[in-house]
Amino acid sequence: MVPPLAVDIDGTLSRADRSIDPRVLDALREWDAPVVIATGKALPFPVALCQFVGIPERVIAENGGISVVDDELLVHGDRDAADAVVRDYEEAGFDLGWGELDLANRWRETEIAVSHDAPLDPLSAIADDHGLEVVDTGFAYHVKSPTVSKGTALTDVAETLGVPPSSFVAIGDSENDVGMLERAGESFAVANADELARRAAETVTEGEYADGFLEAIDAIRR
Missing domain, CATH: 3.40.50.1000 (HAD superfamily/HAD-like)
Known part of the structure; x- marks a missing residue:
């Protein structure tokens, strides 16, 4: 079997x-x-x-x-927590890197994906401030709950x-x-x-x- x-x-x-x-x-x-x-x-x-x-x-x-x-x-997961990271990231002058349509996140319910073209260090720092983590899947950075x-x-x-x-x-x-x-x-x-x-x-x-x-x-x- x-x-x-x-x-x-x-x-x-x-x-x-x-x-x-x-x-x-x-x-x-x-x-x-x-x-x-x-x-x-x-x-x-x-x-x-x-x-x-x-x-x-x-x-x-x-x-x-x-x-x-x-x-x-x-x-x-918790999409609201990930959205809070995105708000701080964008207020710091950064962009998720997907363009206006952003099909990468359109249907996401529990996390946010960020393009590899976007700066990682400030994203990781902001995520950490919110108790979240950033995982690199090889295709994007994902902001998600560490649990x-x-x-x-x-x-x-x-x-x-x-x-x-x-x-x-x-x-x-x-x-x-x-x-x-x-x-x-x-x-x-x-x-x-x-x-x-x-x-x-x-x-x-x-x-x-x-x-x-x-x-x-x-x-x-x-």
Whole structure:
């Protein structure tokens, strides 16, 4: 029997340009156990991925700030606190870096994402003043509660599914995946993973991005 699977999107199911590698779609659809899509993206993105793949909508979004599992919505983060950081950041003369439309944050409910083009040091200092933290996902800086992570969300999702988090295999590539990699019973970091993810994972694949994901699930099946 294959174990439940928790997997990141960007850098793990994607190519280097962040586009989804189509080979992963059938691999997810054919996985004979619960699949949880765990991402730093806002909730609509992983929900849509599940719908297009044709699997149940079991997702962890916004770095653990919000989750959906078996028609239950679990909210862990605090958007109002993140908005307060943004107000102070902008009053200090800085910008989130996404332009006027800001699709990066339009649907976020529990955190704020800031472009890598924006200055990090003042953002981190202001977040710290508000009791929040900044996590670098490799694609953006995320302002969030320090008690929120993919790892804590995986524990809650697993409980809802009636299984321990240690029954999961987790696959990821970034700092925001560390909690998930540590709480799963088995863990893989793809070869393009940052140092924190590589240290947290039991196994680092030879392949990068989606190649690494496919390598990992082949190993799990064996």
